[in-house]
Structure formats: C-alpha cells, structure tokens
Amino acid sequence: MTNLEISLVLKEISELMELKGENYYKFRAYRQGARQIEKLSEEITRLVQENRMRQVPRIGEGIAKTVEEVVRTGRSTLLEELRSEVPTGLRRILGIPGIGVKSSHKLFEELKISTVKELKKACEEGKIKDHPGFGEKFQQKVLEGISKLENAEKTTLLGIALPMSESIVKKILSFSEVTNAEITGSVRRRMEVVEDIDILVETTEPEKVKEHITELPAVYQVLDEKDHVLSVLNTVGIKVEFYFTTPKIFHYNLLISTGNEQHINRLMSVASKQGVKLERDGLYKNNKLIDIYSEQEVYDKINLPYIAPELREGRGEIEGAMEKNLPNVVKKSEIKGDLHIHTNWSDGASSLEDMIDIAKQYEYQYIAITDHSQSLKIASGLSKEQLEKQIEKINVLNEKNSGIRILSGVEVDILRDGTLDFHNHILEQLDFVIASIHQGFQDSGVIITKRICQAMENPYVKAIAHPTGRIIGKRKEFNLDFKKIFQKANETNTAIEINSSIDRLDLSERYLSSAKEYDVKFLINTDAHSVVALRDINYGLYVARRAWLTPEQIINTYDLNDFMTWLSD
Secondary structure, three states: OOHHHHHHHHHHHHHHEEEEEOOOOHHHHHHHHHHHOOOOOOOHHHHHHOOOHHHOOOOOOOHHHHHHHHHOOOOOOOHHHHHHHHHHHHHHHHHHOOHHHHHHHHHHHHHHHOOHHHHHHHHHHHHHHHOOOHHHHHHHHHHHHHHHHHHOOEEHHHHHHHHHHHHHHHHHHOOEEEEEEEEEEEHOOOOOEOOOOEEEEOOOHHHHHHHHHOOOOOEEEEEEOOEEEEEEEEEOOEEEEEEEOOOOHHHHHHHHHHHHHHHHHHOOOOOOOOOOOOOOOEEEOOOOOOOOHHHHHHHHHHHOOOOOHHOOOOOOOOOHHHHHOOOOOHHHHHOEEEEEEEOOOOOOOOOHHHHHHHHHHOOOEEEEEEEEOOOOHHHHEEOHHHHHHHHEEEEEEHHHOOOOEEEEEEEEEOOOOOOEEHHHHHHOOOEEEEEEOOOOOOOHHHHHHHHHHHHHHOOOOEOOOOOOOOOOOOOOOOOOOOHHHHHHHHHOOEEEEEEEEOOEOOOHHHHHHHHHHHHOEEEOOOOEOOHHHHHHHHHHHHHHHHOOHHHHEEEHHHHHHHHHHHHHO
C-alpha cells in the first residue's frame, strides 16, 4: 500500500474517534500520524518490512501497530470496529468537502441529522441556515459539498487506483492457477479519475482463482459473481472487477476490455473492410479464429500501427493511424528534469540533498528548487533572507554534484492585484521562477485571467504552475479565458505547467489540445513535497500523452544546453 492510502486509513480512524467523543489526545495522535505518513520521504511499506516504524516521529506504539497491520493484511481491525459503531450516514457526511467533525457532530446532536439525504433536505428547507451557529453561507457550502461528494463517490483518482491496481495484479500473479494478469479498462487508458478497477485474469481454473480472491484480506465484500466475472468491494471502498479468460483469447479480451467503446467500434469497422471480423472474443477470417499473442498483432492484422492505450478514446486516433499521422507522444525516458520541487525549507518533507539524490537516480539532467514565497504563511513561505541563503546553499551543492544542474528558484505567489510576492531585484537572482495563484480563489475568472496574464508579463517568470487551481473532487477550477492565457504565454515565451500531483493534474487534457494552435510550450512537473512524490511525474506524463503532446511541445524534454538556451531567451 502507498503512504497516501495508509494516511487515509489513519485519518478516517481519527475522524471516527472524534465523532464518537473519544479522548482528544488519542484521536489527535492518529490525525498527526496521518499527516506524518503522508509527508514521509520513505515508503511506509519498507519501514514496516525493516521494523523501523518506531523511528518515525510522532508515531507511537498503537499507531505503529495499526500501520503494520494495514501493510501486512490490507485492513485495519480498529477501523472496521469504528465503522461498525458509527452510522454509515454520519461517515458519509464526514466525506462532504467543507464539513468537519465538529459540524457533523453538531448536526447529529442538535438536528438529529444522520444521513446525507436528511442533510440535503434540511438545507433545501432552510433549516440549516436558521440554526444557531450555521447560517446562509454554511448552508450553501454544504449544498455545494454534497454535490461534490455525490460526484466524487462515483470516481477514484488515477493516482490511487493505479498503484492499487498494480498491487492487485502482483497478488493475482502469485496464484499458481494464473498464467497472466493485466490492468485493463479506464485505468489502463490512464483517465484522471475512474469509476472502478478492472483486472483481466488468464486462467483455466477461474473458480479456484475466484475463491483465492474472495479470501484476500483486502476484499471487504463480494458484490456480484458470474461465470467469467467477479465483482468485489475492497476495504478502501473501491469496486474491483475481475474478468476471467483463457490463454487463447487473452490479448483479444485485453484489447476489447481496455476500450473505449468508440475506439473498439472503429476497429471493428476497419477490420471488416480488411476482410476480417473483430468480435468480442477474437479476430476471425472465414469464420476461423486467428491466433495472436499480443495486442500488437491485432493491429497488424488489420494494417494499423499499434495505438497506445492512452490514445484509445475515439478522438481520431484510428484515422491518424490509417494516415500514418499519429503523433510521437512523449515518453517517460524523454523527461530530462523536474522544475517544481519543494523541500523542508518551506512545507516539504525532504531535504535539498535528498531531493537531489533521487533526481540523480532518475537520471535527470536538471531540477529546479521552487519553495514557496513569503506571503504563503501556511506553507512556511521563504522570506527574502531565507531565499538568499537557499541560493547560496544551491550554489555550494552545484559544486559538489556533477551530472546534474540544480537551479535556484521559487514558486512565487501571484497576489490579488496581479503583482508578484517578490520584487524583481530578488527574482533576478534566481535561475528559474514559476508563478501561481494561492489566494483570491473566489475572484472571478476574468480577474484571475488578468492576474495570470500580468504575471506572465514579468520578464523573470518562466512558467505558470497549476493554472486552473483545481483540486479534483474538492475545489473547482477557475473559469479562465484560455485564449487570452495561451496568447500571452506565446507572446512572453512562458511555459504552462502540467502539474502531476494526483489530485491536481492541472492543466487537464481538455485544455491542452486547444493550446496547440497558439504554439504554447508546457512543463510536466511534480510539485513534489517529498522524495516519494518525485515519481508522480508519471501522472503528468499520462495527461500529456492523452492530449497527444509531443516532446517538442514540452520544455523539460530538452537536454540541459537546449533548456538553458530557452531559459535565457
């Protein structure tokens, strides 16, 4: 399990303890433990395997045992007990963005509201705004939060679903009756959010494999079972569907189950024109199944080049393949650096030295250290004096580290009036400046667009970070005028970030395609706050691939010399 998954377990334990009215210090300890684990610079699974949990600050014996149980079994006895003691409806209310434990408790104790349905009805009848301590703004916030919850409950972030899927496949492959298993469906196409996890299993003994699966500690409930399908709910609350197939048609089923439906329908149409018939269970010629041993062979048989799963959305990829005009989408090996990295100088969990060491392991040619600027107090933004000391430190580290260039930088706040959080005489001392919005989220799209465009006019700003400001499922994106932003980015030679944080993925793919006509350049960055988060570069990469972006459009695919040339332009 990932650090984030385990952190979510501890967070839920803390909330349920508080809701039950348990000892303050006890539930606070679990809350602090959750934060500590989320920020850890090491994989929690490794700490457990090496019996080093007790070395983690703020992790006591009780929490350590809970974490060890979750890592080793996939579930928490304590969490299951708490869930059984707290009504399901109250637990759902806790999941509403903007509703904390205290508000949930007040709603339950004073208004006897114990379900989301009851809460929604009370809001619609005006009972919440009229109750002492709540008011009109709170009621509106609750209604907006319920809408977000209802949407969020249907989906899971790719950054949670993908590692979970990989862990499931690894477990399935350990069963002696299984000869192959692959992630399929929307997770394989790397959609930013998914409704469930789909796993294709190759076996000649599906009933035995089903039995093994249902006995796994991570399986909370069996939802449905048919001849070739098993649907379960895992302990994290995510639906997992297993599809069972035989070796002979495994790769056909992988292609079909990956989807999407429009892509498969177009493939079937192309196949029929080639004198073959693509069905759900195979490719036939003269009613005889054609033996194939990879997806590549299916495309070969209908005279098409292989189409990467991320592109299979029925958005012209078949036509592009037929015309030999599919883009050479960016690959992980082409990323030469990460230009949005935080350290423990501001709100990061890892040191400068640790970030550099991992970047070197990734064989990056360059990285930019971009801690927060002074106005962002909540994130321990650096003062002018602290930033100058960090520049000196980076200069020393550059002398010690061969093979990688460490750029001094800052994530500078764009203030409410469009000016920047540091004056130019500070910014000019830095190698790289990335600007972003962290305040004035309630401003209109017109105003925020103007603020971003004004920031791009500053000669020291080389990139705009997470431009829409969204947090998937929690905070709506700004209603920006992208025509103006892309035009200004082109005029000022400013790159727009594709932020790889799993709950941001900002800029999203739906805006990237329209940027092409403005010849905008992009950066794929992690916004990492720990060494573990540096690997999240993959999620930004998936966004870029789904948007058909090529290496030429992404600045941090440039080698060091070309990148420095662009930077000085």
